[in-house]
Each structure stands twice: as C-alpha cells, then as structure tokens.
Amino acid sequence: MPPLAGAAVAAVAACSAASGQGPTAAAPSVSQSLPAIAYAAAADSTTTLVVPAGEGGGALSAPHTLTVSAGWTATVWARVPDARMEAWTPEGDLLVSQPARGSVVELRPDTAGTATVTTLLSGLSNPQGLAFATVGGATVLYVAESNQIDRYPWGPRGIGGARTVLAAALPDPDPAGDDVHRMKDVTVAADGTVYFNVGSSSNANPDDRTMMPQRAVIMAVRPDGTDLRVVERGIRNGEGLAVAPDGTVWTAVNERDNIPYPAHGPHTSFSDAFGQVIRAYVNEHPPDEVVPVTAGRDLGWPYCDPDQDGNHPAGSLANVPLVPNAVTNPGGGALDCAALKPVEVGVPAHSAPLGMTFLAGSKLPAPWTSGAAVAAHGSWDRQPPRSPAVLWLDWDSAKRTLLPGVTLTGGFQNADGSFWGRPVDAVPGPDGALYVSDDAAGAIYRLAPPH
Numbered sequence: 053m054p055p056l057a058g059a060a061v062a063a064v065a066a067c068s069a070a071s072g073q074g075p076t077a078a079a080p081s082v083s084q085s086l087p088a089i090a091y092a093a094a095a096d097s098t099t100t101l102v103v104p105a106g107e108g109g110g111a112l113s114a115p116h117t118l119t120v121s122a123g124w125t126a127t128v129w130a131r132v133p134d135a136r137m138e139a140w141t142p143e144g145d146l147l148v149s150q151p152a153r154g155s156v157v158e159l160r161p162d163t164a165g166t167a168t169v170t171t172l173l174s175g176l177s178n179p180q181g182l183a184f185a186t187v188g189g190a191t192v193l194y195v196a197e198s199n200q201i202d203r204y205p206w207g208p209r210g211i212g213g214a215r216t217v218l219a220a221a222l223p224d225p226d227p228a229g230d231d232v233h234r235m236k237d238v239t240v241a242a243d244g245t246v247y248f249n250v251g252s253s254s255n256a257n258p259d260d261r262t263m264m265p266q267r268a269v270i271m272a273v274r275p276d277g278t279d280l281r282v283v284e285r286g287i288r289n290g291e292g293l294a295v296a297p298d299g300t301v302w303t304a305v306n307e308r309d310n311i312p313y314p315a316h317g318p319h320t321s322f323s324d325a326f327g328q329v330i331r332a333y334v335n336e337h338p339p340d341e342v343v344p345v346t347a348g349r350d351l352g353w354p355y356c357d358p359d360q361d362g363n364h365p366a367g368s369l370a371n372v373p374l375v376p377n378a379v380t381n382p383g384g385g386a387l388d389c390a391a392l393k394p395v396e397v398g399v400p401a402h403s404a405p406l407g408m409t410f411l412a413g414s415k416l417p418a419p420w421t422s423g424a425a426v427a428a429h430g431s432w433d434r435q436p437p438r439s440p441a442v443l444w445l446d447w448d449s450a451k452r453t454l455l456p457g458v459t460l461t462g463g464f465q466n467a468d469g470s471f472w473g474r475p476v477d478a479v480p481g482p483d484g485a486l487y488v489s490d491d492a493a494g495a496i497y498r499l500a501p502p503h
Contacts, residue, residue, distance in 0.1 A: 094444055094458040095119035101497070102127040104166055111472045111493035118463040123502030126461070130159050130167040130496040135489040137237060137407055138479045138496075139182035142191055142206070146481070148489060148496065149195075151178040151235050156195060158210070159496065167496070172210065176202075177224070181238035181248065181293070187275045196236040196248050199224040201273070218277045222250060223267050229253030231309075237407075239293040239301060244275040247301050247345060251289035256308045256354035258380055261285065268353055270303055270345050286351040292408035292426060296344070298452050304405035304426050305341040308354060309433050310334055314378040327379055335434050339372060339398030340405050342426065342445065342454055349393065355381035356389035358398055369398035369456040397445060397454050402431035402438045407477025407489070410447070414480035417501050423447050424454060425486065427475040430464070440464040440474045442488055442499075461488070461499060 101116045107128040118126045134152040141147060146159040146167070155174045159167035173179065173195065181196030184206065191206040200220045205213040226232050233251025240246055252260045252268040260267040270284040270293075284290075284303075292304030311334055312327045319325035320332075338357040343349075356374040372395040376384040384390070399405050407427045411420055423446040430440035441464070443457035464473035474492035478499075481487050485500040 094121055094460055095462055097122040097124070098463070099124060099126050104128060104164065107131055107166060107495075112495060114472075116463065116472060118461055119459065120461055120499065121501075124461075125500045127165070127498045127500070128495050129165075129487065129498040130169055131494055132157060132159070132169060132489070132496055133494040134491050135494060135496060136180050136235075136476045136491055137182050138477045138487060138489050139184055139193075140479065140482065141210075142184065143208075144482050146479075146487060146496070147172065147182050147193075149179050149182055151180045151198070152491075154179065156182065178235050180235040180291075183238050183240050183246075185240040185244065185246075185275075187244060194218070194238050194240065194246060196238040198222075198234040198236060201236075201238060201246065201248055203275075216277075218246060218275075219248070219271070219273050219280055223253070223263075223265055226253035226267075230257070231255040233289040233291075233306075235291065237291050237293045239295055241295055241301055242299050245272050246275060247272050247283070247293055249287070249290040249293060249303065251291065252353070254354075255288075255310070256377075256380060258354055258386070260354075270301075283347050284345050284349045284351065286353045286356070288353045291406050292342075293345075294408040294410050294424065296410050296424075296452075296454075297412040297447060297449065300452070301345040302408065302410075302424075302454065303343060303345055304399075304408045305343065305351070306404050306406075307338045307340045307358070307401070309402070311337050311357065311377075312379050314357075314359075314375075331435055334401075336401050339369060339395070339401050340403050341372075341395045342397040342399060342405065342408070342457075343395055344453075350387075351395070352387060352389055352392050355387040356392060358395045369400070371396065372398040397456055399426070399428065399443070399457065400438060402434040403441075403443075404429035404431060404438075405443070406475075407479075409477070409479050411480055412447070415482065415484035416480050416486065417484070419446070420444065420460075420501070422449075425460065425478040425480075426457060427478050427488065429474050429476060430471055437465070437469050437471070440471055442475050442478045442486075460486075464490075464492075 134150045136149045154176045156172045158172045178198035183194045193204045195202045201218045203216045238248045269282045273280045289306040290303035313325040316326040352374045358372040359375045374389040374392045410424045426443045428441045431438035442461040444460040445454040445457040473490045477489045488497040
C-alpha cells in the first residue's frame with residue numbers, strides 16, 4: 053500500500069436560506085452531523101508541473117505544483133482543448149474525445165517527449181466515451197455520442213471503414229430537464245457486451261424513472277446491436293464505466309446537488325429545517341458513488357440517498373446504506389431504501405467522479421496496478437469547493453470489490469479556491485506512465501512514477 057495520511061477534518065458552519073418546503077413526514081434515520089471529509093492522501097510529495105516549449109498558454113501560463121506520491125513527475129504532454137475521455141490505440145497512440153467540439157483527436161508521441169495532435173473524427177454529437185474491442189476477430193472502436201453508440205472498424209492506419217450505429221435514438225436533450233446529462237461513456241465486457249450510461253435529465257425529478265425511454269440508467273447491447281436493455285437504474289449520472297479484474301463492470305456516479313435537509317426540528321436560523329437547503333449539510337451530502345453494474349439493481353435515485361444510519365459511523369465511505377429522501381420519498385412510501393444494496397464505495401460529496409480505469413495489466417508499478425484510477429472533476433456548488441483530484445481505489449480481490457479512495461494526484465486549485473485544472477480521465481500508457489485529461493486547462497498530463 054502507498055503511504056496514507058489521515059483524512060482532513062474541517063468544521064463547516066455556513067448555511068444558505070432555502071427553497072421549497074417538503075411535505076410534513078417522519079424524518080428518516082440518518083446522520084445529521086456528518087463531518088467534513090476529504091480524501092486521504094497517497095500523494096505525500098509535490099512536483100512542479102513541467103511545461104515544455106510550445107505547450108504553455110492559457111491556464112498553463114503560470115507555474116503550478118501538483119501533489120503526487122514520492123518520486124512521481126508531471127509533464128504537459130499535449131494541449132487538447134475540452135479534452136475528456138481517453139483510449140489507447142493498438143498502435144500506441146492516444147485518442148481523446150472533445151464533446152464540446154464534436155471531435156475525437158489522435159495524439160501520436162513525438163521525439164520531443166510531447167505529442168502531435170490530429171483530428172480523427174469530426175461533426176459528431178457530443179462524442180465522449182471511447183473503447184476498443186475485438187468483434188469477430190477484428191479490432192473495432194466504439195464511440196459514445198450523446199444520441200447514439202457508434203462502432204468503427206479499426207485497421208493498421210486507423211479507421212478502416214464506415215460507421216455502424218449500434219444503439220440509436222438515445223435520450224439526449226430534454227427541454228423540460230433542469231440538469232440535463234447528455235454525454236455518455238462506453239465500455240466493453242469480455243463477452244463483447246457494450247455498456248453505456250444514460251444520465252438523468254434533472255437533479256432530482258422522479259419522472260426520469262418512468263419516462264420512455266428511461267433515463268438515469270446503465271444500458272447494455274450485444275455487439276451485433278440486438279438485446280438493447282436497461283441493466284441498472286436509479287443512477288443519476290454514471291459517466292465513469294470500466295471493467296474490473298474479475299470481469300465485472302463498474303460505474304462512477306455523480307449524485308445529486310442541493311439536497312434538502314431531511315429532518316424536522318430547529319437548525320441554525322430555521323425553526324424547522326425540514327426541506328431547507330442548508331449549506332453545511334449540502335457540503336457533505338450525499339456522497340458520490342462507485343458501484344458494480346448488476347442486472348436488476350436499483351441505486352434508488354432520487355428516492356433514496358446514500359447516507360449513514362445508526363449502524364454506520366459518520367463519514368464512512370464503505371458500504372454506505374441508502375435512506376429515504378425526505379421530499380421525494382417521505383417515509384419510504386415510493387421505494388423501500390432499506391431493501392436496496394448499500395453503496396460499495398462512497399466518494400466525498402460533490403467530487404464529481406468521471407473517467408474510471410482499472411490499472412491491472414498495465415506497466416505501472418505496484419501497488420497501483422492492484423486498483424483503479426478515478427478522475428474527480430471537483431465541485432461547482434460546494435462552499436468551499438471540493439478540489440479536483442485523481443483518486444486511486446484499491447481492489448480487494450478476495451471480496452471482489454473496490455475500497456474507498458485516496459488521492460493519487462491533486463493540486464488543481466488556485467490559492468483563492470478556484471480551479472485552474474479539472475481532471476476528466478486517467479489511463480495508463482504503454483510506457484508505464486499515467487495520462488490524465490483536463491478539460492479546463494485543455495491539456496493531457498503525463499504522470500510518471502519513479503523508475
């Protein structure tokens with residue numbers, strides 16, 4: 053195991069006035085005073101982010117220091133505006149999606165230690181997820197657009213033929229949505245089944261569970277385009293998808309924002325805090341989630357929230373139970389949260405986990421290959437902000453589960469708390485380094501462990 057520092061604990065006292073009273077109902081049994089929690093740190097050192105000639109400008113005009121594990125180095129490998137998800141080609145080049153530009157670019161390592169960037173695909177609808185697989189003995193590239201899942205034949209010189217649409221007419225914009233999650237990720241299991249997410253149209257509207265086609269789900273389809281189906285539901289936005297060493301598929305989930313206070317009674321300036329948006333509570337609730345994708349499983353959103361009950365220690369991020377939301381599910385009448393399986397791994401609230409990659413089989417050194425990397429994009433609504441980071445979650449092979457994460461790389465915040473960078477994905481390269489995409493700075497970083 054890497055060296056770990058204790059989780060930071062800080063008192064948060066701020067609160068905000070509220071919107072929307074909920075119905076009068078018995079409060080769920082939850083932890084009302086979850087302490088402010090932060091990632092424990094595998095990063096026990098710092099390093100200056102090296103910016104080679106020609107790779108500076110914008111957010112990288114000023115020098116930056118990243119927190120890393122001892123001996124690691126960090127270099128700007130390429131500048132890619134709006135860089136999101138990544139995938140290595142069989143030839144050893146890196147593909148990076150640019151949803152905001154409708155493009156996928158190919159990064160080819162050059163002799164200067166950086167990369168040459170060329171456009172591979174353009175004119176797409178918010179392409180994000182990328183995955184290579186073998187179908188019928190041939191290599192193919194899957195691309196997740198916001199409205200469909202595409203497959204391209206891959207040859208020695210790149211894309212070798214026409215696009216096949218594997219799943220069409222997927223839920224995309226929703227004029228009635230208040231928090232539309234359009235972008236999709238994609239991964240492929242060992243049997244060729246293609247998994248992808250369909251995010252919610254809202255922050256916490258139960259209508260997403262009943263609309264057709266459903267939103268807030270993980271879906272799957274066979275490689276021939278048949279048997280399109282919902283696998284797991286009640287998932288607000290499961291943008292991170294990856295295959296674990298045991299062959300199971302996992303997803304990293306962005307939970308809801310501005311959760312109303314779940315209990316009746318006085319709190320700060322409120323005579324009855326029920327249904328109020330109280331900043332100190334929102335800051336730590338609900339945790340984001342990392343869970344396996346299991347057929348028929350319901351994660352409960354927006355009726356059930358991950359939270360501590362009387363049988364779990366406040367602040368625990370392992371096996372977090374689901375409790376009724378006091379506004380959408382008073383008394384548990386809409387959905388029995390106690391009957392739902394606890395969340396295997398919680399991530400501190402508003403971390404916004406995005407890309408996830410299991411590192412087994414990569415050239416990274418031990419202990420990193422025993423776990424998964426998850427890029428935490430950081431918060432937009434927390435006060436103070438939850439800092440962006442690349443997390444490492446160890447894999448318990450005996451129990452076939454991930455364990456709560458630690459910080460592999462951080463330092464993407466300015467002194468005033470604003471973000472100069474926001475990691476989106478982290479994938480191991482053929483050279484034994486970790487390549488991190490950043491859509492805020494528009495960059496790909498090469499994080500190299502000590503030799």
